[in-house]
Structures are given as structure tokens and as C-alpha cells.
Amino acid sequence: MAKKKAKKKLKKDQDFQKELNRLEEQLKRALADYDNLEKRINREKNNWINSANEALIDKLLFVFDDLERACQNISNPGLSMVRDQFWKILSNEGVEKIDSQGKNFNAQTMDAQELVPGEKEKVIEEISPGYLYQGKCLRLAKVKIGQGKK
Numbered sequence: 001m002a003k004k005k006a007k008k009k010l011k012k013d014q015d016f017q018k019e020l021n022r023l024e025e026q027l028k029r030a031l032a033d034y035d036n037l038e039k040r041i042n043r044e045k046n047n048w049i050n051s052a053n054e055a056l057i058d059k060l061l062f063v064f065d066d067l068e069r070a071c072q073n074i075s076n077p078g079l080s081m082v083r084d085q086f087w088k089i090l091s092n093e094g095v096e097k098i099d100s101q102g103k104n105f106n107a108q109t110m111d112a113q114e115l116v117p118g119e120k121e122k123v124i125e126e127i128s129p130g131y132l133y134q135g136k137c138l139r140l141a142k143v144k145i146g147q148g149k150k
Contacts, residue, residue: 054133057095061131061139064090068129098130100141111140118146 067083098109100123105112109130110123118124123143130141 050134053093054136054138057090057093057133058138060090061095065128094134095138096132098132098137098141100126100130100143105143105145109137109141110143110145112145113142114144115147116144118148120146120148122146 064083064086067079067086071080071083100106100110103123105121105123109132111130113127116124122145123141124146125144127142127144129139131138
């Protein structure tokens with residue numbers, strides 16, 4: 001009789017251990033799912049923020065370009081200081097100017113406005129600057145490119 005009770009208790013212990021293992025696995029899966037959900041939500045939140053920032057920065061760049069043109073036509077240290085501060089804020093947010101002058105034409109970052117005499121496929125003149133935001137092209141640089149005739 002003691003053997004029967006011992007076997008019964010052993011069986012019960014094994015069943016409890018199996019149930020415990022099953023519940024531990026379930027908990028691990030639930031925690032992993034929660035962790036993945038948190039990561040996905042953070043990724044989506046950052047995408048929304050970047051998208052909203054992108055739209056705002058695009059609008060601000062038109063103002064910056066006007067300020068840049070004003071500085072080219074008016075010699076005013078205060079105006080230049082404001083432009084520099086404005087650019088510092090934009091660059092701290094991840095905005096970069098596309099360096100196009102004298103470079104090979106790149107359709108990913110440049111918009112050819114006109115073909116002019118000059119070295120083929122080289123940017124001869126930048127009409128308006130282009131910008132990257134967080135490494136993504138926000139606005140194409142408008143350029144004149146060489147057609148290969150000098």
C-alpha cells in the first residue's frame with residue numbers, strides 16, 4: 001500500500017512538474033511577445049515622429065533658402081548670425097545639404113533642370129540646394145548638368 005501511495009505521489013509530482021514546465025514556457029512566450037510588441041510600437045512611434053518632423057522641416061527649408069538668398073544679397077552680420085543659428089538647429093535635427101556642385105549627376109538626390117555645355121553627367125551649376133533628413137532625400141537638388149560638349 002505504501003508503494004501505491006508513493007507511485008501515486010510520484011505521478012502527481014511528475015504531473016505538477018509537467019504543468020509547471022508548460023506554464024513556464026507559456027510565460028516565456030508571452031514575455032517575448034510583449035517585448036516584440038514594445039519594440040514594434042516604439043518603431044512605429046519613431047516613424048510617426050520622423051514623418052511629422054519631415055513635413056515640418058520641408059516647410060522650414062523654404063524659409064531657410066530665402067534667408068540664405070537674403071544673406072547673399074545683403075551684407076548684414078545679424079542676418080548671417082540668424083541664418084547660421086537656423087542651420088545649426090536644422091543640422092542638429094539630422095538635416096544635411098546635398099553636395100552637388102561639380103559632382104557626377106545622381107538621380108536619387110538631384111533633379112536635372114537643364115543640359116548645358118560642360119563635362120558629361122557632371123553638375124555644372126546648382127540652381128537650388130537639396131537636402132537629406134536622417135539620411136533620406138527630403139528635397140532633390142535642382143541642377144544644370146553637362147551634356148558633354150565643351
